Amino acid sequence: MQDAIFYVAAGETLGVVRDYANAKNVSPPTFVRGVEVRLRMRLFAGREEPVPYPVEKLEGIARWQWAMDSDFDEGTNAKLVGDSPNIEVSSITEDIDGTEYEFTEITIPMPEMNTVELVNWMGVEKSKSGLHGELVGFDETGRQSFILQIENFTVRNRITSAGNPTGIDPEYMTIPQIEALFCARMEVQLSVDGEEWVDASPQAGVDSPQQYRWHRFRNAAVGDKWSDPVPLLIGPRGYAGTLRVGTVTQEDVARVENVGDEHDAVLDFGLPKGDKGDAATIRIGTVTTAPTGSPGSVTNSGDEHDAVLDFIVPKGDKGDKGNTGNAATFTLGEVKTGAAGTEVAMTNTGTKYNAILNFTIPRGDKGEKGDKATVNVGTTITGAPGTQASVANTGTEQNAVLSFTIPKGDRGECSYLHTAWAWDAAGTGFSLTPSADRKWRAELLLPERRDDLTIADFAGCVWHKCLGDDGAIFGSVEATDGETSVQAVSRIVFENAAVRLGNAGEAIVSFPDAGISDEDAFNGLLMIREALGASRSGGGSPGGDAGEIEERNGVYIEPQPTDNNQSTWP
16 A cells, blocks of 8 residues: 655645645655555645644534546546545644654545556556646535645556456455445435436425425445436325314313314313412512623522512613703793782793793782892803803892803804806806906805806806996097098087987988088087987987987978988987
8 A cells, every 4th residue: 555645735725735844845746556545635724834724624524525637627537536435634743853743634545546547548658747636525514615626646657567467347346345335425416307406405405395306316435426317206295284272171180182183183171270379479679780781680589489579780881972952041021920829830931942931929928118129230151052041149139130141052054155247147158257248146155165166056046237238339430531530439429410300219310412501501400409408318428318309499401302321329
């Protein structure tokens, strides 16, 4: 038998083969084909220190499986497998070169080292590396709870001589092999449709076997393949039984009788009357406060007939601090004089935060005439927010001096007034910066200051005109002499022309025909000008109100067909 001891850092799924001190990487062991092997795999927790892998992490493993192959194709057979039912886990201590080491060792027997798959893979090469091993641990439910892979084992071929007979594998099993098969656990799975399978065990949640019509099985000791699905014979469903309580009567002897049937039981009870017991009492003894977090308890310091219950009640956790309440105020309301001998009465006609106290004070017996009393206001002090208001008399009974302490109210919220400017009442040309051409203004009140406002924020605000219109400016006009230019013309005055009333709001200017002297035309225009007073025409100032024209005793000149130079007032 080949006894192969090697050390593996098992902190990750892909284990790394190390030396006995976990100081450096080494090569995995080499096997000889056809000779039984016992693997002694000693596991470290990681690759830093020679710390053994925790045994407690492996205590829940109910079954192991070890297989070796050169590929990672689940569709092909493994080249070598271990004696899975006899894989063992142990903790060992060994002295190596004067130093004592502790290891977590997994022993894997491999009795069959001459398989067709291994022979075909190796061929006639004297040795071949690239054989990988995989160790899987299953818990009681069949779940894979541990896995470790180790790569690049080497296998040496056997030396054969010509003329040796060709061995034929026996068609029978040895006694140890048969015993191993019987000792291995048979795994069974159930299915509704023959496609999806579940483990047949209570731990796997299989609690309604009537729905499963197929089963399959395997023995993991001889391979991982399942048998062909086998149909299950399902019998008829039984009756659903019921159980009810019938009558309960007082009788001399205890009795339970089923007056129903075997499927729907109805139980009648006969119960004998017991002896009269002593009258019991219960009293409260001591009640003790225990520290916060300790368990509460109740103990009987009396007896079973006269109980005295002593309580230990733990103090509760401190509550969260409450919100600051509104500062309360009170106002003196109506004070009435009640009938002599009645009780003093006080009513609050306000709220619990803003009290208005009305007093009814009974008239007392008429006493001797006393000195004239006075009441003066002393100091008025602002108290802290949330404190109670108070009034103190710093004078005497006859000459009272009242000093008031009034708590300060909560601080109000800040607000910011934002303004926007536009060209018209619809908000056209919206801007947060004023300009001469934006004569409309809107305001928006917000609790904080913002510089990124848009016209959407001012939706619902009213735009007010805050600037007047500019006066009309007609630009520059060239005079008829061809040399003079009048700049920024805002008013045009017609001289030596006749003006008459046209349609509503219209003045018609007619220039004189040939043959009419300038003096006559000027005098006619002058008389009409007297009818256009400043109060009627707005004084002719830019932006003024439109004037009106009335016919008075002025000169009227009938327009001629040759008049084609006319102008109208805007």
